[in-house]
Amino acid sequence: MKREAFKMYLKPGCEVEYEKRHSAIWPELKKMLSDSGVCDYSIYWDKETNILFACQKVKGNESSQDMGHDPIVQKWWDYMADIMETNPDHSPVTIPLEEVFRMD
Numbered sequence: 001m002k003r004e005a006f007k008m009y010l011k012p013g014c015e016v017e018y019e020k021r022h023s024a025i026w027p028e029l030k031k032m033l034s035d036s037g038v039c040d041y042s043i044y045w046d047k048e049t050n051i052l053f054a055c056q057k058v059k060g061n062e063s064s065q066d067m068g069h070d071p072i073v074q075k076w077w078d079y080m081a082d083i084m085e086t087n088p089d090h091s092p093v094t095i096p097l098e099e100v101f102r103m104d
Contacts, residue, residue, distance in 0.1 A: 004063045005097040008052040010045065014083035018045075018052075021080065029072050038064050052084075053097075065094060 010018055022043070033041065037060030044053045056064060067073045068091055077090040085093045 002058050002063075003055065003099065003102075004058060004065070005053065005055040005099065006065065006094045007097060008054065008092045008094050009085035010050045010052055011083050011085065012050055015045065015047075015050075017083050018080075021083075026072070026076065029076055032067070032070060032072050033064055036060055036062055036067065038062075054094075065096075 037058055039057050039059060041056040041064065042054070045051075046053065054064075064073075068077075068089070074090070077086070077092065080086075080092065081090040087093060
């Protein structure tokens with residue numbers, strides 16, 4: 001099982017809305033991620049910088065960052081585009097992070 005981490009950017013003033021939308025994450029999106037092998041997925045928010053730090057474990061070949069071809073993911077991106085920094089296709093701007101330390 002591999003582990004991945006990345007950061008994203010939340011637009012200022014959208015903190016409450018971001019938490020609201022994720023507390024009601026679509027069941028079909030959650031199922032699709034789980035069925036694809038994504039598990040133990042967490043997102044943390046740095047209030048000083050509005051950077052979102054995400055980490056996940058991946059049992060299969062695709063992380064959540066590789067699923068942009070799926071219509072459910074595309075619909076989620078469109079839904080979130082007004083509150084996050086995004087690319088032209090509405091995918092969130094994400095920066096992969098390299099693991100430099102791990103303690104098991």
